[in-house]
Amino acid sequence: MEDADPHKANTPTRIVVADDFELMRIGLCTVLNAEPDLRVVGVGSDGEEAVALCARLRPDVAILDERMPALDGIEAAQRIRPLGVRVIVLSPQGDRLDRGRMARYGLDGWLLKNITRAALVEAVRQVRQGQILISSPDEASRLQQIYGPALPAPETLTPRELDVLRLLARGKTNAEIASDLALSRGTVKAYVEQIIAKLRVSGRTHAAVRAVEMGLLRMSDE
Numbered sequence: 001m002e003d004a005d006p007h008k009a010n011t012p013t014r015i016v017v018a019d020d021f022e023l024m025r026i027g028l029c030t031v032l033n034a035e036p037d038l039r040v041v042g043v044g045s046d047g048e049e050a051v052a053l054c055a056r057l058r059p060d061v062a063i064l065d066e067r068m069p070a071l072d073g074i075e076a077a078q079r080i081r082p083l084g085v086r087v088i089v090l091s092p093q094g095d096r097l098d099r100g101r102m103a104r105y106g107l108d109g110w111l112l113k114n115i116t117r118a119a120l121v122e123a124v125r126q127v128r129q130g131q132i133l134i135s136s137p138d139e140a141s142r143l144q145q146i147y148g149p150a151l152p153a154p155e156t157l158t159p160r161e162l163d164v165l166r167l168l169a170r171g172k173t174n175a176e177i178a179s180d181l182a183l184s185r186g187t188v189k190a191y192v193e194q195i196i197a198k199l200r201v202s203g204r205t206h207a208a209v210r211a212v213e214m215g216l217l218r219m220s221d222e
Contacts, residue, residue: 012039013128014039015039015061015124016040016061016063017063018043018053032121045068048076050068051076060128062086062088063088065090066113074089074107086109088108088111088124088127090113091110108127108132161194164177169208
């Protein structure tokens with residue numbers, strides 16, 4: 001059965017993503033579209049857009065930010081789940097719901113927003129198969145299954161690395177950053193590589209997203 005094993009399905013799992021933060025949307029789409037069995041078919045910036053996209057596209061899974069304008073992730077989920085779409089909500093804190101309330105709200109997954117790339121991909125696959133996933137302090141064993149062993153805390157960035165990171169988060173190229181900060185392109189390239197290594201991320205977009213999650217950047221810095 002296709003739903004029972006999306007890894008082997010001829011058609012990729014179709015996903016709608018909704019988040020009011022552009023960098024988070026880009027990061028989610030980049031991670032998901034890199035997998036051959038997953039495909040983002042719609043992207044929204046608020047809860048109302050998420051509902052409209054799911055009604056029109058009928059994806060397999062919707063990934064929603066908990067806090068969005070128009071409708072938050074939980075309110076949007078209650079409208080989306082009756083469409084036959086499985087719903088994952090990404091939250092900055094994972095201890096607000098228990099399984100009973102999740103079922104009442106129509107959620108299939110309640111995950112921390114700092115979830116790793118590999119864990120998010122696996123969570124989408126598991127939810128597609130009908131599993132219920134929750135990040136909660138009282139479900140440590142379940143968290144371990146989802147997240148895997150805890151990683152060491154990211155290293156501290158220097159003031160100059162933060163300057164580079166702010167410009168990187170605005171979508172500037174190395175050449176543009178070099179011009180703005182009066183540095184050579186080679187120096188900027190080295191700074192970017194150091195930032196990616198220190199934050200333990202896979203690339204520029206993921207670095208900007210992780211920096212916002214950690215409080216190193218505000219959304220207004222983007």
